[in-house]
Amino acid sequence: MHYWYFPYSIHEAYPLVVQQVTDPLAVRENSTASPSDPNPYPPVQTTRFTNSAKHSLDLIKQAELLIKKISESETFAHELMTSAQQSNQKKVDEMCTSAGITAKFETKYTPDGFRIQLQEEDDKGGVCCKVILNLRW
Numbered sequence: 001m002h003y004w005y006f007p008y009s010i011h012e013a014y015p016l017v018v019q020q021v022t023d024p025l026a027v028r029e030n031s032t033a034s035p036s037d038p039n040p041y042p043p044v045q046t047t048r049f050t051n052s053a054k055h056s057l058d059l060i061k062q063a064e065l066l067i068k069k070i071s072e073s074e075t076f077a078h079e080l081m082t083s084a085q086q087s088n089q090k091k092v093d094e095m096c097t098s099a100g101i102t103a104k105f106e107t108k109y110t111p112d113g114f115r116i117q118l119q120e121e122d123d124k125g126g127v128c129c130k131v132i133l134n135l136r137w
Contacts, residue, residue: 065100
């Protein structure tokens with residue numbers, strides 16, 4: 001029985017070409033990593049990262065204001081839940097603003113809970129950072 005190691009038929013117009021590599025290190029000459037510089041990544045710039053962290057602290061403080069208001073005031077929590085159940089988006093947003101939130105935010109609510117996403121914009125108008133708070137009810 002004859003065994004053919006290549007399971008595909010070879011057409012005459014496209015012959016099978018096997019390339020022999022004489023020097024295995026010759027392939028690495030064009031690569032970006034080298035033994036003297038094993039890190040192929042560009043130098044790290046931390047300016048945007050640290051600014052994002054600083055702005056995130058402000059957003060967390062604002063989220064904390066809302067959490068304190070909900071946890072300390074039973075009437076506020078009841079009114080917020082009632083407004084959300086009635087799908088009164090304007091009232092829910094007004095209540096969040098009255099709790100001390102000054103950043104741009106977006107609220108969503110479901111039968112299971114309340115979600116608020118606070119975000120800060122950077123100097124170029126893009127989103128610098130986001131803080132998402134999910135509370136169950």
